[in-house]
Amino acid sequence: MTTITTASRIPIDGPVETPWKLPYRGNVGMACLIIAESAIFIIFVVAYIYYIGKSLSGPTPAQVLELPIFGTICLLSSSIFVHLAVSSLRKENYRATTLHLAITVLLGTIFLATTAKEWYHLIHDEGLTIKTNLFGTTYYSLVGLHATHVVVGLIMLSLTLAFSLAGRVKEEHSEKLEVLSLYWHFVDAVWVVVFLVVYVLGR
Amino acid sequence: MTTTPVLEAVDETLETQGKPPLNVIYEWLTTVDHKKIGLMYICYALLFLVIGGFEAVLMRIQLAIPNNHFVSPQVFNQLFTMHGTTMVFFMGMPILFGMGNYLVPLMIGARDMAFPRLNAFSFWVSAFAGFLLYFSYIGGSGLYAAGSAPDVGWFAYAPLTSKVFSPGHSTDYWTLAVFLSGIGSIGTALNIVTTILCMRCKGMKMSRMPLLPWLYLVMSGLVFVAVSPLTAAQIMLTFDRYLGAHFFDTQAGGSAILWMHFFWIFGHPEVYVLVLPAFAFANEIIPVFSRKAMFGYPAMVAASVAIGFISLSVWAHHMFTAGLGPAGNTFFVFATMVISVPTGIKIFNWLATIWGGKIIFAVPMMFMVGFLFQFLIAGLTGIMLAAAPFNWQLSASYFVVAHFHYVLVGAIVFSLFGAFYYWYPKVTGKMMDETLGKWHFWLFLIGFHLTFDFMHIPGILGMPRRIYTYEDGRGWNTLNLIVGIGAIFQSVGTLILVYNMIRSYYKGKEAGHDPWDAWTLEWSVPSPPPSYNFAIEPTVNSRRPLWDLKHPEDPDTDYE
Numbered sequence: 001m002t003t004i005t006t007a008s009r010i011p012i013d014g015p016v017e018t019p020w021k022l023p024y025r026g027n028v029g030m031a032c033l034i035i036a037e038s039a040i041f042i043i044f045v046v047a048y049i050y051y052i053g054k055s056l057s058g059p060t061p062a063q064v065l066e067l068p069i070f071g072t073i074c075l076l077s078s079s080i081f082v083h084l085a086v087s088s089l090r091k092e093n094y095r096a097t098t099l100h101l102a103i104t105v106l107l108g109t110i111f112l113a114t115t116a117k118e119w120y121h122l123i124h125d126e127g128l129t130i131k132t133n134l135f136g137t138t139y140y141s142l143v144g145l146h147a148t149h150v151v152v153g154l155i156m157l158s159l160t161l162a163f164s165l166a167g168r169v170k171e172e173h174s175e176k177l178e179v180l181s182l183y184w185h186f187v188d189a190v191w192v193v194v195f196l197v198v199y200v201l202g203r
Numbered sequence: 204m205t206t207t208p209v210l211e212a213v214d215e216t217l218e219t220q221g222k223p224p225l226n227v228i229y230e231w232l233t234t235v236d237h238k239k240i241g242l243m244y245i246c247y248a249l250l251f252l253v254i255g256g257f258e259a260v261l262m263r264i265q266l267a268i269p270n271n272h273f274v275s276p277q278v279f280n281q282l283f284t285m286h287g288t289t290m291v292f293f294m295g296m297p298i299l300f301g302m303g304n305y306l307v308p309l310m311i312g313a314r315d316m317a318f319p320r321l322n323a324f325s326f327w328v329s330a331f332a333g334f335l336l337y338f339s340y341i342g343g344s345g346l347y348a349a350g351s352a353p354d355v356g357w358f359a360y361a362p363l364t365s366k367v368f369s370p371g372h373s374t375d376y377w378t379l380a381v382f383l384s385g386i387g388s389i390g391t392a393l394n395i396v397t398t399i400l401c402m403r404c405k406g407m408k409m410s411r412m413p414l415l416p417w418l419y420l421v422m423s424g425l426v427f428v429a430v431s432p433l434t435a436a437q438i439m440l441t442f443d444r445y446l447g448a449h450f451f452d453t454q455a456g457g458s459a460i461l462w463m464h465f466f467w468i469f470g471h472p473e474v475y476v477l478v479l480p481a482f483a484f485a486n487e488i489i490p491v492f493s494r495k496a497m498f499g500y501p502a503m504v505a506a507s508v509a510i511g512f513i514s515l516s517v518w519a520h521h522m523f524t525a526g527l528g529p530a531g532n533t534f535f536v537f538a539t540m541v542i543s544v545p546t547g548i549k550i551f552n553w554l555a556t557i558w559g560g561k562i563i564f565a566v567p568m569m570f571m572v573g574f575l576f577q578f579l580i581a582g583l584t585g586i587m588l589a590a591a592p593f594n595w596q597l598s599a600s601y602f603v604v605a606h607f608h609y610v611l612v613g614a615i616v617f618s619l620f621g622a623f624y625y626w627y628p629k630v631t632g633k634m635m636d637e638t639l640g641k642w643h644f645w646l647f648l649i650g651f652h653l654t655f656d657f658m659h660i661p662g663i664l665g666m667p668r669r670i671y672t673y674e675d676g677r678g679w680n681t682l683n684l685i686v687g688i689g690a691i692f693q694s695v696g697t698l699i700l701v702y703n704m705i706r707s708y709y710k711g712k713e714a715g716h717d718p719w720d721a722w723t724l725e726w727s728v729p730s731p732p733p734s735y736n737f738a739i740e741p742t743v744n745s746r747r748p749l750w751d752l753k754h755p756e757d758p759d760t761d762y763e
Contacts, residue, residue: 025317025401032393032427039431040438043465047439047450056456131447134456141442141450 026179034186037149041190044145045197048138052202055133061203064126071114072195075150078107079188082157082181089174097177098164104184105161108154115147139198146194149187156180214733235319236734237304240326242630244301247330248294249701254337255289256697258282260690263654267687269675276671280354283669285336287357288377291473292384293333295615299480300329300391302622303419305630307395309725309732310413312404312741317397321390329387332380339376353377356669358470359440361451361462366444375444378437385434392426395419404724405742411763413723413746414486414497417504421511422479428515429472436465460525467518475514478610479507481618482549485571488625489553491721492568493560496747496759499552506545506552513542523594532591539589546582550575565719566640570621573648577613581606584659599669602662608655620647620700627704628718632730633711639703643696650692657685722747 052061085100119140122128130140160180163169169177220226231239262282265273274282304322308315316322339352353373355363364374399420403412440462442448449455451462490497497503519527519535527535553575562568584606588594597603620643627635661679662668673679717726724741725732727749745751745759 020405022401022403025397028400029318029393029397032396032423035424036389036393036427036431039428040435043432043435043468044439047461050458050461051456054456130442131449134449137442137448137450137457141439141448145438 024175026175027182030179030182034182037186038190041142041145041193044138044142045193048142048197048202051134051138055135057133059126059128059132059135061135061139061198064122064128065199065203066118067199068114068118068195071111071118072191074107074114075111075191076188078104078111079185081107082184086174086178086181089169089171089177092171094164094167094169097169098161101157101161101164105154105157108150108157112147112150112154115143115150142194142198146187146190149190153180153184153187157184214738235315235323237308237316237319237322238630238732238734240322241301241303241305243330244297244304244326247333248298248301251289251293251333252298252697253701255286255294256694258286258289260694262286263687263690265672266683268684269673269677269680271672277351277354279671280356280669281352284353284356284377288336288353288381289333290611291357291477292381293329293336295477295611296384296388297329297333298619299422299477300325300388300395302480302484302619302626303395303422304391306626306725307398307416307419308402309629309728309736310723311399311402311407311416312724312737312743313398313402314736316394317402318394322394325387325390325394328390329384332383332387335383336376336380339373343373343376344371358466359462360466361440361457361459362453364440364444364462365452375441378440378444382434382437382441385430385437388426388430389434392423392430395423404737404740407743410501411743411746414500414503414507415483415723418479418483418486418507421507422476422483425472425476425479425511425514429469429476432465433469436462436469439465460522463522463525464519467521468515470521471518472514474607474610475510477615479510481574481615482507484618484622484625485553485574487721487723488567488571488621489556491625491719492563492565492571493557494563495556495560496750497552498555498558499548500746502548503552506548509545510542513538513545517542520589520591520594523591524598536589536591540586543582543586550579550582565624566635566637566644567621567625569641569644570617570624573644573651574614574617574621577609577617577651581609581613584609597662599667600662601666601668602659604668605655605658605662608658612651613655617647617651620644623700623704625719626725627707628714629725629730629732631708631711632714633707634714634718635707635711636703639699639706643699643703646692646699647696650689650694650696653689653692654686655689657682657689661686717749720753722750724748727752 081100081104085097085104088094088096088100128136128139130136157180160169160177221229231243234240261274262279265271265279304316307313336353341350343351343353351371351373353359353376355369355374355377359374359377362368364378399412399416409417439448439450443450443452443457449457451457451459453459486497486503516538517535519531520539523532523535584602588597588603588606624635624640627633661682664678664682666673666677666679666683673683714730716729718730719726724737724743727741728736728738741748743751745763747759751758751760
């Protein structure tokens with residue numbers, strides 16, 4: 001234990017803007033991550049668009065792709081439920097939080113299952129792999145990158161759900177759950193872009 | 204010199220447990236303290252500075268005389284690849300992140316970074332990436348024999364990087380190392396932005412923040428949009444090499460130009476990622492040694508943000524020779540020239556800060572003068588190269604090499620050396636030796652100008668970059684010899700710096716809180732700062748809080 005000297009604070013305390021409130025670091029950090037991730041997705045989307053119709057051999061998107069309407073509805077509506085989970089946590093309605101989290105995880109899992117089914121169809125029935133042509137290369141990379149993000153989000157949401165079932169998620173955690181929900185909204189928004197590029201523009 | 208009024212506080216930090224050598228190692232390996240992580244970043248980067256510099260010296264020996272066979276062509280290819288990759292990813296980025304890590308929380312009056320554990324993670328990932336790159340010398344079986352380094356150039360153009368043309372694993376080491384370094388950079392940049400936005404002390408509005416955190420904010424924002432595309436492109440290249448994808452496979456309809464675009468969408472903003480911290484150091488050092496407040500603070504902030512935005516739209520000036528068409532050429536010529544406007548604003552603001560000041564020519568200020576002059580020249584050759592017809596003539600020649608080394612060494616490294624002398628007393632509590640510092644400055648300055656001034660001329664005479672050797676009788680001999688001699692001066696200067704840093708740590712004069720009579724918050728805490736930074740949370744009312752403390756009769760608050 002030693003005594004140290006330090007510069008005194010400037011004695012005027014009044015003129016400082018009161019209350020001194022700065023943004024929550026979780027939200028800012030997640031916003032930064034979203035910007036960086038968006039840049040990564042933009043590069044993959046640009047590559048996809050650039051290579052539309054440039055494949056030297058088949059199969060082409062028009063021959064093999066079908067609109068994944070059901071999976072899309074599931075994923076997009078899961079955004080609503082994660083939002084409801086946050087707002088019910090703020091109101092200290094813990095049972096509703098658990099329920100909404102469970103629905104979110106379920107819908108996300110259904111989306112993943114539809115993607116898996118689609119990939120199985122493409123690989124097994126159509127013989128399209130990442131090696132086949134430029135369409136295969138860009139399709140599996142872009143959709144796969146998005147699916148990876150869904151998996152990461154689902155792992156985090158399932159952890160939260162497990163804690164919530166154990167009764168460990170309380171009102172003071174609502175800010176943190178909101179950060180997670182931001183990530184999940186981002187994953188959904190990316191899907192809208194992927195859907196438009198791959199299934200609408202690319203077909 | 205005016206002294207800072209001080210308060211006394213009681214430090215109850217617990218001593219670390221355990222036996223002397225082990226507890227120190229344990230503490231550094233597990234630390235999440237921004238100052239320790241910052242220092243580790245800097246030490247690690249200095250190690251790679253020496254390695255990368257050594258590679259440069261080997262290349263200059265090879266090129267010093269015509270028809271030389273000092274190293275083999277294969278080794279030469281590896282040398283310029285490793286030199287470029289090392290200096291950009293494992294020296295430039297880490298050292299600037301290290302300085303930011305150390306200084307940003309201290310300058311904004313914060314206890315630590317916003318996410319200390321993420322900070323440690325980012326550092327260790329970057330560190331691992333550097334060692335992974337160099338492990339390729341042992342582990343990367345390339346085309347020639349077992350154990351060889353990447354040899355595809357630092358921008359690794361497709362299709363040279365494909366499995367067909369680069370068999371073995373040497374290119375994979377490059378890809379993975381750059382990918383991991385990108386993850387680390389994005390993590391640290393995220394941390395810096397969050398720290399600046401969320402951790403400022405009471406009263407420090409954005410308009411009162413010192414310029415160093417401001418520029419680190421812009422730089423970190425650029426990292427998100429610049430480094431991420433490279434990370435994405437590395438994922439694609441890995442898919443190409445391991446899964447048989449065709450992103451850059453020209454045989455299957457893939458595009459080599461697309462890789463160029465992806466690389467330079469990273470590559471050009473990267474220059475500004477590196478140079479903005481150099482500007483940041485100048486913004487702190489020049490006012491203190493001119494004894495004047497920074498001239499045109501809002502203009503400086505605006506110019507930095509403008510540079511950040513414009514730098515995102517200039518990348519294809521690296522690709523004029525690839526054939527972009529008239530519209531593309533015109534756009535990128537114009538965008539590149541426009542970026543000289545905000546940089547010009549900065550130079551004039553620095554000059555206006557020095558103008559009429561009581562200039563103190565201590566070593567940090569000497570480096571700053573060198574920085575200002577050389578950055579101006581680098582900018583001027585930059586405008587020359589931005590003109591597409593001139594660029595067609597001199598692209599991929601030594602003129603280009605000379606130009607960007609003028610920016611990277613003449614501006615960034617000079618500013619960085621100035622920053623070392625300026626903040627060393629804060630980090631260690633000891634002053635660096637001024638005489639040795641002046642030796643370092645003059646040797647490095649002479650060496651720099653010998654090397655890089657004379658490097659322009661062989662470029663104009665037609666000497667291409669990346670060539671292994673050249674014939675006698677082209678008029679390049681003397682010039683290349685002078686360039687090589689300059690490299691020796693620079694090496695000696697750098698070794699003096701290293702010696703000075705080690706010697707001053709043991710024998711330097713005590714520095715005290717505030718050896719330069721400076722004005723920002725980091726000088727209000729003891730040197731070296733305690734682990735908690737501020738014993739009492741500071742409150743600021745102006746851009747120069749320590750000026751207000753030292754001059755209560757004439758505080759800055761009266762003018763803001």
